[in-house]
Amino acid sequence: MQKSQDELMNEFSVFMERFSAQSDALELAYKALEMQSEQLKKMQEEVNQSRVLSALGEMAATVAHEIGNPLGGIGGYASLLARGIPPEDPKRKYVDKIIGGISSLNKIVGNLLAYTKKTHLQKQKTDLVAWAEAIxxxxxxxxxxxxxxxxxERDFPAEFLNAEIDGERLQQVMLNLLINGIQAIEVEGKISVSIRSNENFAEITVADTGKGIKPENLKNIFTPFFTTKEQGTGLGLAIVKKIVDLHEGEILVESIPGKGxxxxxKIPI
Ligand SMILES: Nc1ncnc2c1ncn2[C@@H]1O[C@H](COP(=O)(O)OP(=O)(O)OP(=O)(O)O)[C@@H](O)[C@H]1O
Ligand SMILES: [Mg+2]
Structure with missing residues (x-):
């Protein structure tokens, strides 16, 4: 039996509806694919960048290490020279300048090594109160x-507080934070250190009454080589972040310009 024209038209419109639904689905799938390909491209770029960074890091570590040895020698001999020259001798000024320069170079080399070195944590049961007092x-x-x-100022638990941490690496973290605090204070001020804990993590705060950080700088402070100081390497907080990440911890910052x-x-314990 032959189909009537109406029937044919009906079938055709059902077919067209299905076709258009499928074409919509195809378009969506295509868009999703496009997005995934875009994401893949981005990931590839990130991988390439981190490869370059890691190669640069390795090079920096090698150079820093190679510079470190002769620098140690130069520093030693400069100190010996200084010992033989009385303070009133004009030559002494020059030797002291050499010693000052060497100590700046040592800081740069030390920070570069600390930042680029592959570090494995050596966690040990540590009493955080005694650890913080020593720092x-x-x-x-x-x-x-x-x-x-x-x-x-201290706000520590009355008794000991045991935690499984790499005390030496975290000492580096605390010293970097404390030295930044001291440097941020112009002449007179206060640094408060507190330690608290619950069963999952220890919370350590370091608060200073220094000049504070400008809001536009806040997002950059953990970036390697970001510094606002003439003598800064800008690696202090990058090292801090690296060590906190190795502990699978967290670091947060709040700052009010002019106030502190x-x-x-937050370190898991
Ligand atoms: N407590 C603070 N108060 C004010 N600014 C700070 C503080 N801590 C960090 N900053 C800002 O963040 C920047 C980066 O700090 P970071 O410790 O990484 O490097 P740096 O102190 O400049 O150099 P280095 O640590 O090598 O001496 C500093 O130059 C400063 O601008
Ligand atoms: Mg610093």
Whole structure:
């Protein structure tokens, strides 16, 4: 039996509806594919960039290591020279300048090595209170060196507080935060350090009453080589971030220009 024209038209319109639905689905699938390909391209670019960075890091580590050895020798001999020259001798000024320059170079080399070196954590059961007290003793020496009036306040648990951490690496973190705090204070101020914990993580805060960080700089402070200081390497906080990441921890910062800055570390224990 032959189909009527109406029937044919009906079938045709059902077919067209299906065709158009499928064509919509195809278009969606195509868009999704396009997005995935875009994402893949981005990932490929990121992989390439991190390859370049890691090659650069390795090169920096090798150069820093090679420079470190002769630098140690030069520093040693310069100190020996200084010992033989009385302070009133005009030559002494030059030798002291050489020693100052070497100490700046040592800082750059040390920071480059700390940032680029492949680090494996050596975690050990550590009493955070005793650990922090030892670090604050180092900070007191820094305060004296900088000739500033900075008081160190503590808010620590009354007794010990045990945590499984790499105390040496985290000491580097704390010292970098404390030294930044001291440097941010012009003449007189306060740095408060607190330690708290729950069963999952320890929370350590370092807050200073220094000059604060401009809002536009806040997003850059953990980027390697970002510095606003004449003598800075800009690696201090990059090292901090690296060590905190290795602990699978977190670091947060709040800052009010003219009032101060507070860093909060969360370390799983
Ligand atoms: N507590 C702080 N108060 C004010 N600014 C800070 C503070 N901590 C960090 N910053 C800002 O972040 C920048 C980066 O800090 P980072 O420690 O990485 O490098 P740096 O201190 O400049 O150099 P280096 O650590 O080598 O001495 C600093 O130059 C400063 O502008
Ligand atoms: Mg610093």
């Amino acid at each position: 604050l003793a180092h900070a007191e020496i820094e305060i004296e060196k900088e000739k500033k009036k900075v008081s160190l 800055t507070k860093f909060c570390l």
